Structures are given as structure tokens and as C-alpha cells.
Amino acid sequence: MNENSAKKQKSAEFVCIACPLGCRLKVSQTEEGLLVEGNRCKRGESYGRQEFSAPQRVVTSTVRVDGRGCVVCPVKTASPVPKAKVPEVLAAIYGISASVPLKIGQVLAEDIAGTGVKLIVTANMG
Ligand code: SF4
Numbered sequence: 001m002n003e004n005s006a007k008k009q010k011s012a013e014f015v016c017i018a019c020p021l022g023c024r025l026k027v028s029q030t031e032e033g034l035l036v037e038g039n040r041c042k043r044g045e046s047y048g049r050q051e052f053s054a055p056q057r058v059v060t061s062t063v064r065v066d067g068r069g070c071v072v073c074p075v076k077t078a079s080p081v082p083k084a085k086v087p088e089v090l091a092a093i094y095g096i097s098a099s100v101p102l103k104i105g106q107v108l109a110e111d112i113a114g115t116g117v118k119l120i121v122t123a124n125m126g
Contacts, residue, residue: 014051018043027052056080059089063108064097065125073102073125078118088113101126 011028016039025048028035036048050056058080062072075096081089092113102125109119 012052014048016044016047018047025051055083057083057086059086059093060122061090061093063093065102066097066099068100071125073098074122075108075119076122077112077115078107078120081112081115081117085113085115089115093119 011026014025014027016023016025021040023038023040023044025036025038025044027048028037029052034049034052036045039045039048058077060074060076062074065071065073075093077089089112092109096108096119098108098121102121102123104121104124106121107118108121111117112119
């Protein structure tokens with residue numbers, strides 16, 4: 001065991017999704033702070049740090065359309081939400097229905113599941 005590995009305390013591996021290259025990242029907690037390896041650029045370092053310490057996800061789903069039977073409208077969160085809150089966000093989305101017409105970018109909820117993030121429509125429906 002070399003001195004460098006002795007200082008590593010906890011680590012995890014991720015695939016960077018910040019661009020299509022998909023670099024394999026290894027993030028380690030060291031005595032000096034987080035160490036990101038395997039990234040080819042600064043975006044990968046930022047992604048690795050975020051994913052290790054507070055992972056976030058954009059949530060995509062659908063909402064029911066009023067008066068249209070089984071018809072649904074696709075929606076997503078306007079920005080990533082904490083990964084741990086995804087089940088709550090989905091539960092809140094399942095409770096929403098919307099009336100046509102619906103336009104891309106239309107806000108259906110200002111603060112979905114208390115995340116502070118908007119829920120927006122991702123398809124035009126008339
Ligand atoms: S580290 Fe940089 S080059 Fe590699 S996948 Fe992430 S964004 Fe792309």
C-alpha cells in the first residue's frame with residue numbers, strides 16, 4: 001500500500017454523463033478532500049464531485065390529460081432534483097392532471113414536491 005492509497009478513505013465509480021464520451025470516473029474521499037480520476041476535462045471533475053457528494057437527477061414522466069381517457073402528456077423537472085427526492089417528485093407528478101391545450105415549457109407546478117424546482121411540459125398537445 002503506497003502513501004497515496006493509504007490516504008484514500010472512501011471511493012465510488014461513475015460514468016460521466018456530461019458529454020457522449022462517457023469517461024469512467026473514480027471519486028475518492030481523501031484526507032485532502034475529494035479526488036476525481038479518469039476525467040478528461042473539468043466538467044467531468046465537477047460531475048464526479050456532485051455525483052459523489054449530492055447526486056441529482058432530472059425527472060421525466062407523464063401527467064394525465066383531463067377528459068382524454070388514457071392520454072398522457074410528457075413532463076420533466078426544469079432542472080435536476082436531489083436523487084433522494086425522486087420518489088416524492090414522481091408521487092407528486094402522479095397526482096397532477098392537466099387541461100389542453102398544453103405547450104412545451106408550460107409550468108404545471110412551481111415547486112414540485114418541495115424541491116424548489118418547476119415541473120414543465122415537454123410536448124405540445126391541442
Ligand atoms: S470527463 Fe469531460 S470528456 Fe469525459 S465524459 Fe465527462 S465531460 Fe466528457
